Amino acid sequence: MNTTTSAQLFEKAKTFFPGGVNSPVRAFRSVGGTPLFIEKGKGSHIWDADGNEFIDYCCSWGPLILGHANDKVLDAVDKTMRKGTSFGAPTRLENELAELILSNNKYIQKIRFVSSGTEAVMSAIRLARGFTKRNKILKFEGCYHGHVDSLLVKAGSGLVTFGNSSSAGVPDSFVNETITVPLNNENAVKEAFEKFKNEIACVIIEPVPANNGLLLQGKDFLNFLRIICTENKTLLIFDEVISGFRMSFCGAAGLYDIKPDMITYGKIIGGGFPVGAYGASHEIMACVSPEGPVYQAGTLSGNPVAMSAGIAQLTECLSKDFYKDLETKTNYLVDGINKINPFPLFKMVKLGSIFWIAFTTKTSINNADEIDADSMKYFKVLHHALLEQGVYLGPSGYEVGFISQAHTYEDLDKTIKAFEISLKKLV
């Protein structure tokens, strides 16, 4: 595979951006080699700057559930854009996207649009604190919630800990407001609530943790969180930036039929444009400015072009059997790969249209500390072998893959073949 142009572009990019990129994983550090600079995408395929073609399972890290350059999304964007790109005043498109979401979602009553998943989470945390008049928040090791200061916290030693900041620049005083516990562990959560009685504003979880492998949680555990939060007047936040409009139209809340107090969205909601959102009951949302005392604003929030992309994409998601078809395709791919797999440690984990490749002897992995960092060496080999075979996965073994509406059975058959050749390199 010739990657000369990408290599040249990357050298130049390194003179402009830290590490040559505008978001860290893109730099290919965990798989090694040169990141591919993408020139264009259509449907399930992308082309790099050297003209190499790939079947894409990264899908911009999840947002592109219809695939690249979907005609319905492009038409909507084009039509809206020609009327102007931003006004900083309300437009009917915000109403349309909100109505589309709220009228099909029994878990939230009101919503506020922002411009990224991080911003959605940051605002939801502030709202939870403002609503409960408490400061502490509880998060789980192995869940990612964007680069919000108080959430860049990893567990310390012990079951219930204040942990350590996972980034320089986060003050200890912020970290000390964040309690970190392991996933899938009721006792740890109980212990935290006993230790910090009447202090915890919210518990935040990815109900389908998909940013550090795919660490599936039992419905029982999520139900337990619902109950213990209610008992303690603590708000339960489902961070559905990745699972929202992915597991079902109502995300993981819909899949498990559990009603959190607040939900955050991002990724799919913007149809490939920068949109995030947070939603809750009328009562909780009434605390948000200008109705209430919790301040939150955005120059480009509810941007009309982004709204129209979201409307076009989510309308398609509501079509009959949309999620069933995605899941059937995912099962086809995973079963197909499992059938030809010659490498004993290789394991695929899946839920709905998300899949994750793990290298383990364990039958299941539901917790961050069950992932063996050393096993990433296998992913590195597999990732490069797959690129050679025309299959593009997100460049890290901790990242999941996504199936879009645009993936065809021909794509899936080709991908199975590519895995067959690539996995042999690991044996």
Ligand SMILES: *Cc1c(COP(=O)(O)O)cnc(C)c1O
């Ligand atoms: C991607 C993601 C975020 C951050 O969203 P950005 O748009 O990258 O800021 C937050 N939470 C979860 C669960 C995510 O998957």
